[in-house]
């Protein structure tokens with residue numbers, strides 16, 4: 001049982017079936033079964049196509065909406081297919097995930113990620129800043145070096161760092177069903193806390209209604225960024241309920 005203020009963030013990625021009005025209605029239905037609590041911050045990060053609709057549906061709730069990525073430009077420029085942080089904010093997003101490993105793997109550099117973080121903060125979005133090592137980096141025992149570099153370059157000269165939430169997501173844990181050993185995770189989160197000061201630190205990677213019983217006991221974690229298990233409205237809510245029971 002925890003008494004802490006915790007974040008539960010659903011990252012809907014581009015999962016099948018979640019890009020529809022129906023998926024938003026299911027979330028609303030389950031949220032109604034859920035007792036509101038001042039200890040919990042729930043954030044949904046749907047595809048951009050649903051941000052507007054979702055934030056309108058959540059208007060009378062404490063649930064907030066975020067985006068999964070953004071362009072680094074703060075101005076409006078002719079760039080086909082791009083969406084800048086101001087545009088996300090104007091349709092109701094309060095947060096944006098930046099630096100997710102899936103995007104790092106498809107070419108986002110620390111430098112680009114830093115520009116995105118700065119742009120998002122500047123327009124008033126809160127940033128969910130993802131860091132994490134790959135399996136081969138873990139095997140080479142360079143996790144700390146990798147995390148330090150991602151933090152140093154990604155948050156370089158970022159103002160208002162209190163608007164940054166860090167999500168530690170070991171790449172080898174995402175979508176694999178494997179989570180770090182509790183002791184290892186505790187140490188890594190402590191290491192990150194030492195680097196960033198007062199920022200909230202979340203864990204992400206294969207969080208589900210079973211392993212939450214183990215994860216919630218790790219004292220320094222401030223919440224969870226949840227991919228696969230957030231696809232089903234009930235599973236996501238179960239994770240939250242089990243954290244507090």
Ligand code: 13P
Nearest residue numbers: 011174175205206227228
């Ligand atoms: P899974 O929960 O599917 O492992 O995904 C984690 C993640 O990438 C959240 O951003």
